[in-house]
Amino acid sequence: MQSIAPYRQAAAKASRKGFFAMQLKKASQRSGIIGSADDVTSVVLAAMQDAPNARLRELADAFVRHMHAFAREVQLDEAEYGIGIDFLNRIGQATNDSHNEGILFADAIGFSTLVCLLNNGSGGATETAAALLGPFWRMKSPHTENGGSIVRSPTPGPDLFVAAFVKDAAGRPVAGAEVDVWQSSPVGLYENQDATQADMNLRGKFITDAEGRFSFRSVKPAGYPVPTAGPVGDMLRAQKRHPYRPAHLHFLIFKPGFKTLITQIFVDDDKNLESDVVFGVTRELVGDFRRHDAGAPPAVDVKPPWFTLDAAFVMAEGEARLPVPPIK
Ligand SMILES: [Fe+2]
DSSP: OOOOHHHHHHHHHHTOHHHHHHHHHHHHHHHTOOOSHHHHHHHHHHHTTTOSOHHHHHHHHHHHHHHHHHHHHHTOOHHHHHHHHHHHHHHHHTOBTTBOHHHHHHHHTTHHHHHHHHTSHHHHTSOOSOOOOOSOOOSOOOBOOTTOBOOOSOOOSOEEEEEEEEEETTSOBOTTOEEEEEEOOTTSOOGGGOTTSOTTTTEEEEEOOTTSEEEEEEEOOOOEEOOOSSHHHHHHHHTTOOOEEOOEEEEEEEOTTBOOEEEEEEOTTOTTTTOOTTOOOOGGGBOOEEEEOSSOOSSTTOOSSEEEEEEEEEEOBSOOOOOOOSOO
16 A cells, blocks of 8 residues: 655645645545545545446436435435345345336336426426336237227226327327327236236237327226335335326327427326325326217227227427337
8 A cells, every 4th residue: 555654744844734644635535445435426436436437427427426315315324224134135136027126116106207207398397198118018919900900818897098189299190100009908907917918908009190190999997006025016116105196098109300299198187186095196197088878889899888098199290219119
């Protein structure tokens, strides 16, 4: 180890105590030797400052500052630190090809919705048609003709007919957009959670027509509890929170030249509409699901009651990017 004695002697001769202390602190930071809790944050930030990627530097710097401030604010004790690390590890261990506990955790603390709203609707200043992706989007859902059904295996429940219009910010139709749709069944299960449903049941991919329209037949989704077998379930129980999402349809609309629109439309009569466990409901996204008890049904095999939903989506100009699928 390099001796600091020569520096001490030189400093004593010069009687420049303030300067000496400053030099010692700098040397301490360079070597990473920490004097007390007060030093830790600045030493760690200094260690990370040579990252060539400026954005990585900014993110890591803020992350460390906020994590250290968190520990200081709550005076985190060692047992709590251990519980936190165990919680983090269990999130990873609970994640597999068909379940993403990391996204579920981010959703359940409102982090996903916050990031969504910060990046859509004028940086969070206005309402937006965007909503969180959630943990159940799969790529390669089956191409389905406009007006076709996404019910791919017997799925009892009220019939639902959706007609939607995709437009740009000026109200002009967006033709040729790819629209992914996915939803839970009338008992609240996605096909990947339910052995009784066919692969890709209640999932489909549509292309908007020249008028920017797409439509499909389905069944009315039900609300569902998020998975509670993992650490997020433990958190919800400890906080006395129910695990339910209000019923909804998911949409992902993709066309080059437009920012990919990821959104959900919520069933307006759901009892959990105002207490979504993952904080996904915004006023803009509550759908107008109309119940029909009489009249001519939209198809010969439809029995009342059936439901219709008219929806409109506005796409903003921007970069068309697909998210990483949370499951395979
Ligand atoms: Fe969902």
